[in-house]
Amino acid sequence: MSTSQPWINDLGKAVRLGLQGLSKDPPMTAVQWADEHFYMSSESSYHEGKWTTDPFQVAILNAMGNDLIAVVNFVKSARIGYTKLLMANIGYKLQHKRRNIVMWSPTDTDAKGISKRHVDGLVRDVPVIKELAHWFGKKHRDNTIEAKTFSNRKSLWIRGGTASGNYRELSADETIYDELSNFDQDIEGEGDAVTLGDKRLDGATYPKSIRGSTPKKAESCQVSKAAGESPIRLRFHVSCPHCKGEQTLKFGGKDCEYGLKWEKDALGQATKAWYVCEHCPEHFAHQDMVAASPHGRWICEATGIWTRDAMDWFDNNDQPMRTPKSVAFYCWAIYSTWSTWLKIAEEWLKVKGDREKLITFVNTTLGETWEEDEGEKVEWEHLYARREVWGDIPERAAILVGGIDTQDDRYEGRVWAFGPGEESWLVDRWILYGDPGGEELRKRVGERLKNTYRRSDGVVLRVALWGWDSGGNYTDEVYAESRLHGIRWVIPTKGHSIPGRQIADFPRTKHKSGTYLTMLGTENAKELIYSRIKLQPQPGQAVAGVVHLPANDDICDESELKQLTAEVRVLKIVKGRRIHTWDAKGRRNEALDCFVIAVAMLRIAQQHFGLDLSITQAATKHRPARGTRSRVQ
Numbered sequence: 258m259s260t261s262q263p264w265i266n267d268l269g270k271a272v273r274l275g276l277q278g279l280s281k282d283p284p285m286t287a288v289q290w291a292d293e294h295f296y297m298s299s300e301s302s303y304h305e306g307k308w309t310t311d312p313f314q315v316a317i318l319n320a321m322g323n324d325l326i327a328v329v330n331f332v333k334s335a336r337i338g339y340t341k342l343l344m345a346n347i348g349y350k351l352q353h354k355r356r357n358i359v360m361w362s363p364t365d366t367d368a369k370g371i372s373k374r375h376v377d378g379l380v381r382d383v384p385v386i387k388e389l390a391h392w393f394g395k396k397h398r399d400n401t402i403e404a405k406t407f408s409n410r411k412s413l414w415i416r417g418g419t420a421s422g423n424y425r426e427l428s429a430d431e432t433i434y435d436e437l438s439n440f441d442q443d444i445e446g447e448g449d450a451v452t453l454g455d456k457r458l459d460g461a462t463y464p465k466s467i468r469g470s471t472p473k474k475a476e477s478c479q480v481s482k483a484a485g486e487s488p489i490r491l492r493f494h495v496s497c498p499h500c501k502g503e504q505t506l507k508f509g510g511k512d513c514e515y516g517l518k519w520e521k522d523a524l525g526q527a528t529k530a531w532y533v534c535e536h537c538p539e540h541f542a543h544q545d546m547v548a549a550s551p552h553g554r555w556i557c558e559a560t561g562i563w564t565r566d567a568m569d570w571f572d573n574n575d576q577p578m579r580t581p582k583s584v585a586f587y588c589w590a591i592y593s594t595w596s597t598w599l600k601i602a603e604e605w606l607k608v609k610g611d612r613e614k615l616i617t618f619v620n621t622t623l624g625e626t627w628e629e630d631e632g633e634k635v636e637w638e639h640l641y642a643r644r645e646v647w648g649d650i651p652e653r654a655a656i657l658v659g660g661i662d663t664q665d666d667r668y669e670g671r672v673w674a675f676g677p678g679e680e681s682w683l684v685d686r687w688i689l690y691g692d693p694g695g696e697e698l699r700k701r702v703g704e705r706l707k708n709t710y711r712r713s714d715g716v717v718l719r720v721a722l723w724g725w726d727s728g729g730n731y732t733d734e735v736y737a738e739s740r741l742h743g744i745r746w747v748i749p750t751k752g753h754s755i756p757g758r759q760i761a762d763f764p765r766t767k768h769k770s771g772t773y774l775t776m777l778g779t780e781n782a783k784e785l786i787y788s789r790i791k792l793q794p795q796p797g798q799a800v801a802g803v804v805h806l807p808a809n810d811d812i813c814d815e816s817e818l819k820q821l822t823a824e825v826r827v828l829k830i831v832k833g834r835r836i837h838t839w840d841a842k843g844r845r846n847e848a849l850d851c852f853v854i855a856v857a858m859l860r861i862a863q864q865h866f867g868l869d870l871s872i873t874q875a876a877t878k879h880r881p882a883r884g885t886r887s888r889v890q
Contacts, residue, residue, distance in 0.1 A: 282353055286568060287322025288315050290353050291345035294385050298378025301340070304595070308345065312550035313493050313592045314338060320567035320584055321346040322354075324463040330484035330585035331469035334624030336596045337588055339469055340371075343433060344379050346467070351411055352385050356430035356463075358413050361454060363439035365417030371435065372402045372415045380405070421445040424453040430461045437470040437480045451483060475626040484585035489562055491555040492587050498545045502536030503554070506546070506591045508601075508623055509533065517591065519602035527602035543598045550594070555586065589624035635790055637818035644808040645794060649713040650674050650684055653799055655870045656862065657684060657710060657718050660854025661702070661725040662847045663735065666690060668702050671851035672710070672720055675859055677871045678801030681789075684710055686812045686848075693731045699738060706742060722862055724750045724854035727774065736770040744772050748861065750854055752779040760785070761857035763865050775857065782853040783824060783839045790821070820848035 285293075288310045295308035310318055314337070320329045321342065333339050343360070350356040362368040380390045387393055389407040392400040399406040406412045416423040418440045432454045434440070440450040447453060451468060458464035470480035484490060492505040509516015515535035519527045533540045556563040561573025562581070572578045590601055604622055608614045616627045654674035662669045672685035687705050691698035709719045723742075727735040727749035739747045749772050753762075758778030768774035792803040806813045823844040862868035 285349075285353055286566075287318045287346055287349045288566070290322075290349040291318060294352075294383055295341075295345045295348060296382040297341060298375075298382045301374045301378050308341070310345075311338070311594050312553060313588065313594075314342060316491070316555045316564055316567040317586050317588070318342050318345060320586070321465075321467055322349055323567055323580065324354075324465075325580040326567070326582060326584060327464055327466065328487065328583035329465070329467045329469075330480065330487055330583075331467070332472055332480050332484050332585065332587045332624060333469060334471060334589040335621040336590045336593045338593075340375060340435070343435065343467070343469070344375050347376075347413060347433075348379055348383055348386050350431060351407060351409075351413060352389060355409055355411050356465075357411055357428065358431045358433065359416065359427050359429040359454070359457060360414065360433040360435060361416050361418040361423070361440075361450060362435045363418050363441075365419065367436070367439075368415050368417040369402055376405065376413065376415060418444065418450050421447045421453065424450075424457065427457045428460065429457045430463060431465040431467070432457060434466075434468045434470075437468045437483065438473040438478050439470065440479060442477060442479070449479065451479070471620050472624065472626040473620060478626045481626050484587070487583040487585040488560070489557045489581045489584045490559060490587065491557050491564075491584060493550075493553055493592055494556050495546055495549040495553040497534040497536060497539065498541050498549060499539035500534060500537040502534060503556075504535050505556075505558075506532065507535075508591075517598060517601060519599070521602075521606060525606060527599055527606055530598035530602045532598070546592075547594050550592070587624065590622050635787060635822045637815065637822045640790065640806060640818045640822065641815060643794065644806045644813060646808045647682075647713075647805075649711045650718065651676075651682060651805075652712060652714045653677065653680060654682060654684075654712060654718070656859070656868065657720045658855045658858035658862065659706075659720045659723045660851035660858065661723060662850045662854070663693060663726045663729055663731050664847070665693065665730065668693060668698065669847045669851060670702070670705060671848065671855060672708075673852065673855040673859075674710075674718075675870060676799070678799065679859070679870065680799055680801060680803055680805070682805040683807060683813055683817075686817065694734055699734065703738070703742065706747065721868075722858040722866075723747045724775070724777075724858045726850065726854065727751055733770075736768075736772050736774075739770075739772040748772070748858070749774045750777050750857060751775075752777050752850075752853075759860075761860040761864070763861045775861065777853060777857045779853055780839060782856050783849065785856065786849070786852055787824075816845075817848050820845050821852065823849060 291308055291310055297305055297308055299305040317331065320326050331339065347358055347360070350358055360371065362371055380386050380393060389409055390400070390405070391408045403416060404412060404414045414427060414429070418434070421444045424444070434450055434454065437450065442449060444450055444453055451466070455466050458466065468480055468483045472478045472481050475481065494503040494505050496503050507516040509518060515533045517530065518533055518540070519530040521527050531540045531542055532546065554563045554565055555567075562570065562578070564570045567584070570578050570580050590596060591598065601622060604618055608618055619625050619627050653676035655676045657672055657674050659670055659672045667688055667690045669688045670686070671683065674682040674684050685708070689698060689701050689705070691701070706720065706723055709717050711717055723746060725735050725738065725747055728751050735749050739749050744767070749770070751774065753776045758776070758781060760778045760782045762776040762778070764773055764775065789802045790804045792800060794800060794803050794805055806818070823846040824839040826839055
């Protein structure tokens, strides 16, 4: 009988399949398996062809394959081959380790896309997987979009993550969450995806949970939260070709001494990109990084634990150690060997102040979370509820300082008292409408400057220093008022939003206007104010830094407190650099601006006029009072 008959071939195939359970390949790591067997399919790859694991990918893929590591978190940017790593790992587990795997995507549509574009290509183009797919090329109950069962009786499930039912009735050895940060925070009221999915691992000999994603907003980013729970958080370090100093590569930008740098032409397009070492002044190119990567290390900067391949691990003394059970990798596009640094520079230059483009750049290129509002927002209702009743200014007050905000139709002033430990009280508020450039309105402001205030022990206080906002359309008028009332008493101010600037930069010499124009570090001042208004007053006790607000609607009503708490910290682009800055987002903030100016005046009094709050308070304690009305009733 001729051996060319089809049934003979089918019989041979059936025998081979039956014997597979009795055979076992020599042990291989995930990287070894992928480099021998894995293939990049045309429909899911920019470059079709045989796979070779890049040096920075070795530890990530091996961590996915290492049975001693139970949890792998991956916070990543785009263009670093994450989906390919997942497919290589899946092929390795199905064929070499013989494991059951369930992979969830954020939605059913996403899951179908993974199944059709990636899993089908894996089966078709990797011979050792195709050999297990007895159903390949035909309709079969073991071959659906949602589930594939292979001839070694191991299964791969591909499910959407929006329905709680998709997490039930599965017995898996490994769970994978693709783009975890895009999953719903709560799956139909039953909990988050990882909690639901990892229950499927109960009973597995070598349970494995892989969570990876491009990060999203900081306050709701699920992959960042998952990675933060791992004690080993790893970043890839490469050595400078000049000084050999190890470093994790950073974005840098033009305002940082080291990091990624670039040149651009007259049209604003990037023409060249390079990296400046943080240990020496030399620079190196993308190809130098590629050459150094095989010797790179993944280092946990918190513990010093490191690895090159996720198979051998070392402590901070370079001594071998046990493999950790949970690890997190952080990696961004600068390490990609197939996408150049010039492309990163081009993407940055396209942002051009566009907030939405900036969010995309931070998430998908830098692989970082987007921090919308940094820090806790202070709610005005909380401040309103804790307002206090007092008559005259409390005895602990040692000095009064004032701030004036300039608007196009008015001047607004606030008077603040400060005592030992910089405890503070809002003493007065006035708002005067009219033409800011006219003499009549400025005369009315001048009268307010001279108001005096009674302290509870009978001492009469006047405002020691006034700061007056000179920005905007009435700069010359503010300069004139300073010269009229006294250049060391009424001080023109101008805000400076660059972080790190001192709260009050009082000049040694006069400005050309003949005044002591003072630049204000508004970022630092607002940081200080917002940290202090969170402090809670203690009845009858001095609390350093606490802010006291009067239960007097003429001075401190809802509007005042809304203005005082109007700003939040946001991420912005300032002169091409990413910084966190305070932003009122269109809300009125005159009360806050006046408080900033008042704090600056306090700093000037302390740093240039010798003010010591404790000494000043003691010196004025027994001063006799003379006929003066209190502004706080």
